[in-house]
Each structure stands twice: as structure tokens, then as C-alpha cells.
Amino acid sequence: MRIVRYALILLSMVFPASGAAAGSITVAWNRNLEPDLAGYKIYWGESSRQYTSVIDVGTSLVGTVTGLTSGRTYYCAVKAYNSSMQESAFSAEIPLSYTSQEPSVPDTSSRLVLLEAESGQLNSPAAIMGTSPNIYVDSTNYSTASNGFTRMSFDIGTAGDYQVWCRVKATAASMDSFSVTMDSGTEDIFHVYVIPDTTEPRASDWVWKRIHIPGGAPRSYALAAGAHTFKVRVREQGALLDRLVLTSDPNFTPTDALARTGDALVVTRTPASLTRSAGGSAVFEVAAAATGPVTYQWKRNNVAITGATSARLVLTDLTEANAGNYTVTLTRGTTTATAGPAALVVSPASGATPIFKVQQMVMNTDRSLSFTLTGGLLSSVKIYASDNLAPDSWSLISTQTNTTGVIRVVDPAAVSLKKRFYKLETQ
Structure with a gap:
């Protein structure tokens, strides 16, 4: 059999169905005219001239390279073989690059904005007091406290309805309120302990309190993306203000463990364990609050699942092979967090649909x-x-x-x- 070099031509890219782990590319080449031709083999791998996979396509002039990971480059060549299974030399090599065209899933994490009271623009008699880590703002002279304030400037990367949490100390009714203003809006009175308050004991130390409207309902601010200011004016001397956290998640409650500056990431809902029947579907979901967009990587039994990079993992047409422990790693800048494990148990199909x-x-x-x-x-x-x-x-x-x-x-x-x-x- 004489040695022939084939001209490979990339014909088309065939993309997997939704949820599939890998993609494929179809290649084609020129016909070999030797009378004892029996077929062709396609070789490919991730390194040039170092092929780790092969497929025999018979006498077809078209073949599909499968199992490709989106974003990686592969190298492909073809050999012809005769009726004695003798193979020719490799054809010219071509690079293959598969890119998934499945629609990207938007990041669903909520946003956090971290502020320190003392970092704002201070107006006398409001002043920085205390020692680290409890450096706070209070008035040095209550007789002129109406002039004292701290005004904090910040940027919102994602528009939304934001609530404001304050780390405060307010040990008595005579020192438990501030006057607050978002941007150029109306000034509101923020009572740390809701008025009238007959049940909640006053804490002697620092506590997190959410700015609310009369009656105790959360005060929500509709903020557009861009620059904003929040002003806190001294209303009662002895009401101490340490730090503020803005959040677009109405269910998020900050704690002292939350970072004061830089990247912050908190898992607010973890995936739950599931039991499903074979042939059915399973959905794992995680929620987070962070200072910016979050990336995700789901794993099954500590092995990364290709393409599982959103807050929701949907598994369809379940088999027993899908059973295992699922975790997800979340990343925001330099900060990471892991949620799970959540166990998936796949039982034999019962044939009955659960009643809603x-x-x-x-x-x-x-x-x-x-x-x-x-x-x-x-x-x-x-x-x-x-x-x-x-x-x-x-x-x-x-x-x-x-x-x-x-x-x-x-x-x-x-x-x-x-x-x-x-x-x-x-x-």
C-alpha cells in the first residue's frame, strides 16, 4: 500500500444536547484511490503528534471526533489501512477547538457592599473613637450634634433593591437612634430598637440591626448601578456606629465574621440531598451573597463536572451512575467557599409520577x-x-x-x- 497524505477539511461542529459533558467535531478528507483500500482511522489528542484516541470509520470520508472539552485545543490526523490492516503514515495534522454554544446562565448571587463608618466624610462634632477592631463614629459634643455626620460614598455594580444593616451599640433608650439619608432622598429616623418596643432586650455589646420603617418592616432602597452616598447624622449622643453592609438579598443577615474590606462571599443557601427515581430529574441549587459576580464549579464525588458552572445543576434522565455526593465551589475574586455535600440517591423507576x-x-x-x-x-x-x-x-x-x-x-x-x-x- 503506498503512503498517501490526506488533506483534512473541517466540515462542521456538532454540539451536544443540553446537559451533555462534552462536544464533538466532524472532519472530512480526500478519497484514497488505492485498490486494496479497506478503511480509515482518525487519531486525536491534546498534544501535537501524540494521539490518545482513535476511531475506525470504515470507508467513510467523514468522521466525528468526540469527547471534547470546551475551550481546549486538540490535534487530529487520519491514516488509511488496507485489507491486511497495514496502515499508512499520518496525514497532515489539523488543530481542533471545540467551544460550547449552550447559553450561559446568568450569575444569580446577590450583592454586598461593605462600608466602615469612619471611612466616610466626617463633619464635626462627629468623630472617630474607640480602638481596633471596634473603631466607631460618635459625637464629641451633643449640644451641636445636629451638625455631626459621616457621609460614605460607594459604587453599586448591580442595580437592585438594597437593605442597609448597621453594626451599632445602643444600650439605652436615650442613645439608640440616628438620622439617615440615601443620596438626596428624605432623611429618616432609624431607631435601633423598633418603637414602640416592649419585648426585645437591649444588648450591652455590638449588634447588627437593619434600617427599618415604622412598624419594623425593612427599609428598602432602589439603587441604580453607579455612584451613591449614604449619610448618617448624629441624633443622640452615645449611639455608636461601627460599620454598614448593603445587601440586595432580603434574607441576608451579616455577622462579625464578614470581611470588612476586599472580596466577601457568603453561602446563603446550600444544596439539599435528594432521592429520585431512575429516568427522572434532579436539581441542585446554591445561593450566595458577594461583593461582585460569583463563579461556580459543581463536583460529583470530588470530581469536577464539565460545564456545570452555574448556581443551578440540572440532571436529567437519571441512572444509578448519577448517584453520589455533590458539592459546589464558589469563587469571588480571591475568596472561595464550598457548599455541600448533598447526596443524590437514584432508585429504580417506579413508573408512578409523584402527586403534587x-x-x-x-x-x-x-x-x-x-x-x-x-x-x-x-x-x-x-x-x-x-x-x-x-x-x-x-x-x-x-x-x-x-x-x-x-x-x-x-x-x-x-x-x-x-x-x-x-x-x-x-x-
């Missing part, structure tokens, strides 16, 4: 509601509310996708009512 029902309803501390569901995974769920169960009294308050078996909803009308009823429908 609400297993549990929980009222959360932030006045939101959590519904734990069975059945209806990945379906659209409508949540209705009523004051009296009358047929015409039901109003739609939210529509959500049941991705994890737990749905959280906020019902603003429930705050002023003595009783409230809910029903959930799936489609």
Missing part, C-alpha cells in the same frame, strides 16, 4: 413563606392568597418555577391581616 402537594408551610423570620412540595419538579407553580376563602377572593401573588421542591414567597398584604389562606397550583 404541599408537605409543609413555614413562616420565616423575615415574614416570607416557604412551601415544601412533592411532585411537580421543574413545573410552573402559581401561589394564590385569600382573606376569607370565598371563591372570588383569591388573588395571584407569585408565579415561580419549582426547581428544588421548596418555594419561597413574600406576601406584603399579610403584614396587616389577622389571618391569611394560600393555595398552590401547578401546570
Whole structure:
């Protein structure tokens, strides 16, 4: 058999279905005219002329190179062989580069902004006091305290509704309030302990308190991306202000462990363990609050899953091979965190579809509601509310996708009512 060099031509790129771990590229070459030709073999690998995979395509002039990882470069060449299985030399080599065209999943993490009270523009008699780590702002002269303030400037990278948490010390009713202003808005009075307050004991040390409106509901600020200022004016001497955290996550509560500067990343919801039937679907989800966009990498039994780089991991057509412990590594700048493990148990298919029902309803501390569901995974769920169960009294308050078996909803009308009823429908 004479040695022939083939001219390989890249014909097309064939992309995997959603959820597949790797991609493929189809290549083609010129026909060999030798009478004893029996077929062709495609060789490829990640290093030039060092091939780790081979496929026999018979007499076809087209073949598919599979198992390619998005973003990596591979090298490919073809050999012809005769009826005695004698192979020719390699053809000219061509590089292959597969890039996934699956739509990117947007980062769903909420945002944090970290501020130190003493880092703002100080106006006398407001002054920096204390020693590290509790360096705070207070007034040195209460008789002129109305002029004293600290004004902090910051940038918002992601627009949204933000709440403001303050690390404060307010040990008595005569020293527990500030006047606060966002940008050029109206000045509000922030009482550390909600007025009227007859139940909450006053802490003798530093505590985190969220700025609220009268009645205790959180005060939310709609902030556009860009530069903003937050001004805290001294209202009562002895009300000490240490640091502030702005968050777009209404369920986030800061702690002293939160970084004061630089990158910050906190996992706010971890993936839950699941038991699913073979052939079904499983969804793992993680939530985080961070000072900027977060990247994700899911792993099964500590092995990275190719392409699993969003806050949600969706597994379909489950088999027992999918069972295992799943974790996810989150990264924000120089800071990383790991959530999990969450176990996935895959049982033999039962043939029965779980009935959609609400297993549990929980009222959360932030006045939101959590519904734990069975059945209806990945379906659209409508949540209705009523004051009296009358047929015409039901109003739609939210529509959500049941991705994890737990749905959280906020019902603003429930705050002023003595009783409230809910029903959930799936489609």
C-alpha cells in the first residue's frame, strides 16, 4: 500500500444536547484511490503528534471526533489501512477547538457592599473613637450634634433593591437612634430598637440591626448601578456606629465574621440531598451573597463536572451512575467557599409520577413563606392568597418555577391581616 497524505477539511461542529459533558467535531478528507483500500482511522489528542484516541470509520470520508472539552485545543490526523490492516503514515495534522454554544446562565448571587463608618466624610462634632477592631463614629459634643455626620460614598455594580444593616451599640433608650439619608432622598429616623418596643432586650455589646420603617418592616432602597452616598447624622449622643453592609438579598443577615474590606462571599443557601427515581430529574441549587459576580464549579464525588458552572445543576434522565455526593465551589475574586455535600440517591423507576402537594408551610423570620412540595419538579407553580376563602377572593401573588421542591414567597398584604389562606397550583 503506498503512503498517501490526506488533506483534512473541517466540515462542521456538532454540539451536544443540553446537559451533555462534552462536544464533538466532524472532519472530512480526500478519497484514497488505492485498490486494496479497506478503511480509515482518525487519531486525536491534546498534544501535537501524540494521539490518545482513535476511531475506525470504515470507508467513510467523514468522521466525528468526540469527547471534547470546551475551550481546549486538540490535534487530529487520519491514516488509511488496507485489507491486511497495514496502515499508512499520518496525514497532515489539523488543530481542533471545540467551544460550547449552550447559553450561559446568568450569575444569580446577590450583592454586598461593605462600608466602615469612619471611612466616610466626617463633619464635626462627629468623630472617630474607640480602638481596633471596634473603631466607631460618635459625637464629641451633643449640644451641636445636629451638625455631626459621616457621609460614605460607594459604587453599586448591580442595580437592585438594597437593605442597609448597621453594626451599632445602643444600650439605652436615650442613645439608640440616628438620622439617615440615601443620596438626596428624605432623611429618616432609624431607631435601633423598633418603637414602640416592649419585648426585645437591649444588648450591652455590638449588634447588627437593619434600617427599618415604622412598624419594623425593612427599609428598602432602589439603587441604580453607579455612584451613591449614604449619610448618617448624629441624633443622640452615645449611639455608636461601627460599620454598614448593603445587601440586595432580603434574607441576608451579616455577622462579625464578614470581611470588612476586599472580596466577601457568603453561602446563603446550600444544596439539599435528594432521592429520585431512575429516568427522572434532579436539581441542585446554591445561593450566595458577594461583593461582585460569583463563579461556580459543581463536583460529583470530588470530581469536577464539565460545564456545570452555574448556581443551578440540572440532571436529567437519571441512572444509578448519577448517584453520589455533590458539592459546589464558589469563587469571588480571591475568596472561595464550598457548599455541600448533598447526596443524590437514584432508585429504580417506579413508573408512578409523584402527586403534587404541599408537605409543609413555614413562616420565616423575615415574614416570607416557604412551601415544601412533592411532585411537580421543574413545573410552573402559581401561589394564590385569600382573606376569607370565598371563591372570588383569591388573588395571584407569585408565579415561580419549582426547581428544588421548596418555594419561597413574600406576601406584603399579610403584614396587616389577622389571618391569611394560600393555595398552590401547578401546570
